[in-house]
Amino acid sequence: MGKKLATRQAYGETLVEIGEDKRIIVLDADLSKSTNTDKFKKVFPERHFNMGIAESNMMSVAAGLATTGKIVFASSFAMFASARALEQIRNSIAYPRLNVKVCASHAGITVGEDGASHQCIEDIAFMRAIPGMIILNPCDDDTTRKAIKAVYEYNGPCYVRLGRLTVDPVYDESVDFEIGKSILIKDGKDVTVIATGIMVQEAVKAEKILQKEGISVRLIDMHTIKPIDKEAIIKASNDTGKIVTCEEHNIIGGLGSAVSEVVCENAPCMVKKVGIKDKFGKSGTPAELMKKYEITADDIVKSVKEICGR
Amino acid sequence: MIDHNQEKELKIIASRMRKHIIESVYSAKSGHPGGSLSCTEIIASIYFNLINVDPENPKWEDRDRFVLSKGHCAPALYAALAIKGFFPEEDIKTLRKIDSYLEGHPNMNSVPGVDMSTGSLGQGISAAVGMALGAKVDGKQYRVYALLGDGELQEGQVWEAAMSAAHYRLDNLIAFVDYNGLQIDGKITDVMSPVPIDEKFRAFGWDVKTIDGHDFKQIIATVENRIKETEKADIKKPFAIICETVKGKGISFMEGKAEWHGTAPKEEQKNMAIKEIEDRIKELEGC
Numbered sequence: 001m002g003k004k005l006a007t008r009q010a011y012g013e014t015l016v017e018i019g020e021d022k023r024i025i026v027l028d029a030d031l032s033k034s035t036n037t038d039k040f041k042k043v044f045p046e047r048h049f050n051m052g053i054a055e056s057n058m059m060s061v062a063a064g065l066a067t068t069g070k071i072v073f074a075s076s077f078a079m080f081a082s083a084r085a086l087e088q089i090r091n092s093i094a095y096p097r098l099n100v101k102v103c104a105s106h107a108g109i110t111v112g113e114d115g116a117s118h119q120c121i122e123d124i125a126f127m128r129a130i131p132g133m134i135i136l137n138p139c140d141d142d143t144t145r146k147a148i149k150a151v152y153e154y155n156g157p158c159y160v161r162l163g164r165l166t167v168d169p170v171y172d173e174s175v176d177f178e179i180g181k182s183i184l185i186k187d188g189k190d191v192t193v194i195a196t197g198i199m200v201q202e203a204v205k206a207e208k209i210l211q212k213e214g215i216s217v218r219l220i221d222m223h224t225i226k227p228i229d230k231e232a233i234i235k236a237s238n239d240t241g242k243i244v245t246c247e248e249h250n251i252i253g254g255l256g257s258a259v260s261e262v263v264c265e266n267a268p269c270m271v272k273k274v275g276i277k278d279k280f281g282k283s284g285t286p287a288e289l290m291k292k293y294e295i296t297a298d299d300i301v302k303s304v305k306e307i308c309g310r
Numbered sequence: 311m312i313d314h315n316q317e318k319e320l321k322i323i324a325s326r327m328r329k330h331i332i333e334s335v336y337s338a339k340s341g342h343p344g345g346s347l348s349c350t351e352i353i354a355s356i357y358f359n360l361i362n363v364d365p366e367n368p369k370w371e372d373r374d375r376f377v378l379s380k381g382h383c384a385p386a387l388y389a390a391l392a393i394k395g396f397f398p399e400e401d402i403k404t405l406r407k408i409d410s411y412l413e414g415h416p417n418m419n420s421v422p423g424v425d426m427s428t429g430s431l432g433q434g435i436s437a438a439v440g441m442a443l444g445a446k447v448d449g450k451q452y453r454v455y456a457l458l459g460d461g462e463l464q465e466g467q468v469w470e471a472a473m474s475a476a477h478y479r480l481d482n483l484i485a486f487v488d489y490n491g492l493q494i495d496g497k498i499t500d501v502m503s504p505v506p507i508d509e510k511f512r513a514f515g516w517d518v519k520t521i522d523g524h525d526f527k528q529i530i531a532t533v534e535n536r537i538k539e540t541e542k543a544d545i546k547k548p549f550a551i552i553c554e555t556v557k558g559k560g561i562s563f564m565e566g567k568a569e570w571h572g573t574a575p576k577e578e579q580k581n582m583a584i585k586e587i588e589d590r591i592k593e594l595e596g597c
Contacts, residue, residue, distance in 0.1 A: 025444075025447065046447070047447065049443065049478070051474055052470075052473070052474070052477075054470035054473070054474070056432075056436075056466075056467045056470060057436045057439070057467055057470035057471050057473075057474055059436075060433040060434075060436030060437050060439075060440065060467070060471070061436050061437070061439050061440035061443065061471070061474065062440060063426070063433075063436075063437050063440060064377075064426065064436065064437035064438060064439060064440020064441040064442075064443070064444065065440040065441070065443060065444045065447075066440070067375075067418070067425065067426060067437070067440070067441060067444075068371075068440075068441055068444030068445070068448070069371070069444075070444055070447070087430060088433055088436075088467075091427070091429070091430040091433055092427075092430075092433045092436070092437055095417075095427055096417070096418050096419060096426070096427040097419065
């Protein structure tokens with residue numbers, strides 16, 4: 001069982017854990033205290049390089065390092081990693097299939113007070129459109145540690161979405177983690193809720209409320225956005241006939257879109273998306289923002305009731 | 311230093327490369343002859359004198375690296391790699407064709423001898439910085455050579471890369487700039503001037519030398535002297551060689567013309583160009 005911790009902290013600690021492997025190089029763009037790569041720097045300073053506020057160069061340097069046999073972890077905020085350096089990730093890293101792990105922290109609106117310029121709600125969409133990109137969005141301490149170890153063992157380009165906010169552990173006991181294989185948190189028969197990242201915690205809260213109201217929810221942690229777990233989605237559609245997706249991301253291009261694509265082509269059913277409704281964020285506390293942009297447990301409850309005709 | 315005979319051999323190789331460039335771009339009906347012809351001597355110097363690579367073992371860990379940051383000049387790189395023996399010379403004519411492994415821009419996963427996939431300007435030099443940094447981390451002695459276009463210097467990422475190379479004291483990195491003065495839309499100084507190029511690199515912490523980019527003696531001596539200097543003194547700086555060149559060099563009707571940046575020759579033009587090159591080879595072999 002994990003601790004109450006931000007996923008970015010779990011990332012930093014895991015880097016130290018796997019850091020004895022001399023092939024690992026960590027790059028950061030002047031945010032190492034925030035992304036938590038400073039933890040690796042303290043233990044392995046000779047393999048941590050600060051690339052300054054120059055994310056584009058950082059991604060292509062990461063690619064060059066990877067050609068020499070290195071396993072490169074490159075970190076910045078999701079905004080600057082996935083958007084500023086999008087074309088470098090596409091052309092320098094993904095196209096040549098180089099072994100670089102872009103681990104982007106401060107994703108979504110729960111960045112909070114920094115406001116819309118720093119609240120990346122598009123990164124999953126950007127990364128999903130790149131051929132062959134692996135995209136992970138773990139929800140808590142334990143699954144983040146496993147996600148980082150999984151991308152370390154996987155040979156090829158990966159994007160890991162990490163959050164700023166301290167979050168509760170979701171799992172009481174250790175769960176199996178495999179890239180592309182979702183985790184069934186709880187089975188149910190009326191509706192399936194598929195959540196990713198820190199929305200898993202909200203979905204868990206929503207499920208408890210819905211259970212009291214007599215709605216049986218199948219709850220899935222979709223930690224891998226790409227390749228998406230088609231089998232679990234098709235089964236959810238066939239078994240429950242209704243799906244609600246939950247993501248701290250624009251409802252265009254993210255988890256909801258990925259699930260809808262699978263559903264449309266394989267097992268049509270109604271899909272409702274809980275997420276940011278194609279709007280920019282603003283300054284505020286994470287809790288205030290989640291309420292304002294309608295991505296709380298209550299919003300999930302509301303969507304589930306709507307789709308169930310209740 | 312190279313002697314007269316070595317220089318003659320290199321000149322013949324350069325002419326053979328030019329023939330491949332013209333024939334491949336003609337066969338593809340598209341591509342970039344102008345810049346490929348301006349950097350021919352630079353790439354020939356690298357592959358046939360300076361670089362330590364093994365065509366039998368293209369991924370050899372301790373090899374020197376070359377990154378064609380101006381990836382659109384793939385025809386020149388492919389010509390050098392084929393003549394060097396990385397793949398058959400007859401394959402060059404398949405450039406840009408649907409079943410060919412010779413992409414319009416270099417692909418490290420399909421073309422033997424290509425160290426980095428490039429094409430999007432500004433990114434190759436950063437990858438070269440990563441390779442040079444990798445050598446330092448591992449305590450390896452290999453060098454990394456990169457070739458930039460002068461128009462490419464308009465990409466901001468080039469200067470991010472330049473800053474990081476100097477910051478990490480990458481004396482194992484040597485970047486050539488193919489200073490032919492022209493880009494697609496015209497003169498670089500009219501489109502968006504990057505001059506003075508030498509002073510910019512110096513300001514970013516590099517050592518710089520400007521030479522004639524078609525003179526084998528100068529190109530090779532400049533690199534050899536630099537390597538000697540860095541072995542003797544504690545310099546620890548990356549090195550930029552600004553190569554003054556002529557776009558379309560070696561084909562009289564293409565020289566100095568921006569319109570040959572990305573245009574394939576028609577059959578008659580191709581035949582004229584090939585004749586010019588073949589006459590030069592005969593002349594060189596005769597002397």
